[in-house]
Amino acid sequence: MSETTVGEADCARWVADRLQEVGYATEYVESGMPGRGNVFARLAGSDPTRGALLVHVHLDVVPAQAEDWSVHPFSGAVRDGFVWGRGAVDMKDMAGMVLALARQFKRDGTVPPRDIVFAFLADEEAGGTWGSHWLVEHRPDLFEGVTEAVGEVGGFSLTVDRPDGTVRRLYLVETAEKGLSWMRLTCDATAGHGSFLHTDNAVTEIAAAVARIGAHKFPLVMTESVAQFLTALSEETGLDFSPETPDLETALFKIGNLARIIGATLRDTANPTMLSAGYKANVIPQQAEAVIDCRVLPGRQKEFEATIDELIGPNVTREWITHLDAYETTFDGDLVDAMNDAVVAHDADGRTVPYMLSGGTDAKAFAKLGIRCFGFAPLQLPPDLDFAALFHGVDERVPVESIVFGTRVLDHFLRHC
Ligand SMILES: [Zn+2]
Structure with a gap:
């Protein structure tokens, strides 16, 4: 189809039309703000006593500057075996697969x-x-009976070299996400003249607190998802990725650039990102502020906060500007078996493994309803493709063959979920 949509609402209505066309009853929901459109449709299963499966995708994308790209970022160009465009991997690829399969299921x-x-x-x-x-807060009815969910940033392949010279494709299923919390630090002190002796300086205090946080290295913590991933990686490659490995973060780069994500799930991080204070060179300001981007592992929030309190000291206060909890589920059960069966049916050498995402997805919201969430948007990727770099990157693109593979796997999975 060649229609063009502009903005979320337009895109959501287009999706709703495509679903209605084949017989779905859809619900279009604007979430408290005009233009923020969401679309829901339900396909009845054979066993109504089983909990429902939520298959969720997001229709929005991050911006793109056309002059940086090889093709127009909103062209959806198909060239050199790839679909190019903003959202190609995040996550119009999955949106397209899901829409196509939803329509096919209804027709069949x-x-x-x-x-x-x-x-x-x-x-x-x-x-x-x-x-x-x-939606979770205002329309929980839309998720009535849902017990499990699949969404983005999982199901893609990572090709690793085995000791016997062959390769193995691991399909990474997201079973956990670090928390996403932005913290504001504030120091209130005494204002004064910049030429006088002055011991109670808000800028000095906040700068010292920020420096201590920035230099702090949080302890290595093996969560279940990360431990299972590293064990599988060691089994397949014959290399040592145990927690005892010195400088494990660096060692992980033997598997390629995906180490940027995996390496970030070994410990909590707190990166200072913003500083503000003062309005004139000879005025010591009364207040200084900083913002810290905190990414906390599942189960670590209390210890993390205790460490931060020690680092900031008694004269600096903290508050959360944004706080989304980490979550983690186990890599087991019928749904995980169905994912593995679907992958192996289309890639006999494939193996699904759990992993933790260092960032966040909509799964964080659904986990609040007690839904078990997984990242499973299957793609078989060429071994040399730097997949992580494509997310929000220039020339975002996805191999056509990867989408064909993903659609087949998802088809198999949803028929056996
Ligand atoms: Zn996304």
Whole structure:
């Protein structure tokens, strides 16, 4: 199809039309703010006593500057075996696969083993305030009976070299996400003249606190998801990725650039990102502020906060500007078996492994409802493709063959979920 949509609402309505065209009853929901459109449709399964599966994608994308790109970022150009454009991997690829399969199922009269709720959402890229989080808070009825969910940033392949010279494709299923918390530090002290003796200086205090946080290295903590991933990686490669490995973060780069994500899930991080204080060179200001981007592992929030309190000292206060909890589920059960079966049916050498995402997705919102969330948007990728760099990157693109593979795997999975 060649229609063009502009903005979330337009795109959501287009999706709703495509679903209605084949017989779905859809619900279009604007989440408290005009233009932030979300679309829901439900496909009845054969066993209504089983919990429903939520299949969620987001329709928004991050901006792109056309002059930086090889093709227009909103052209959807197909060239050199790739689909190019903003959202190609984050996550119009999955949106396209899901929409195509939802339509096919309705046309075929396919009845999945359980109810499937298809959700096409707004605002994920800005934290889901006007998408998933708003819906969970104001329209929990849309998720009635949902026990499990699949969404983005998982299911893609990582090709690793085995000791016998062959390769193995690991399919990374997201089972956990670090928390995403932005913290504001404030120091209130005494204002004064810049030429006088002055011991109570807000700028000095905040700068020292920021420096201590920035230099602090949090302890290595093996969560279940990360431990299982590293064990599988060691088994396949014959290399040592145990927690005892010196400088494990650096050692991980033997698997390629994906180490940028995996390495960030070994410990909490707190990166200072903003500083502000003062308005004139000879005025000592009364207040100084800083913002710290904190990414905390599942189960670590209390210890993390205790460490931060020690680092900032008694004269600096802290508050959360944004606080989204980490979550983690186990890599087991029928749904995980169905993912593995679907992958192996289309890639006999494939192996699914759990992993933790260092960032955040809409899964954080659904986990609040007690839903078990997984990242499973299957793609078989060429071994040399720097997949992580494509997310929000210039020349974002996805191999056509990867989407064909992903659609087949997702088709198999949803028929057996
Ligand atoms: Zn995304």
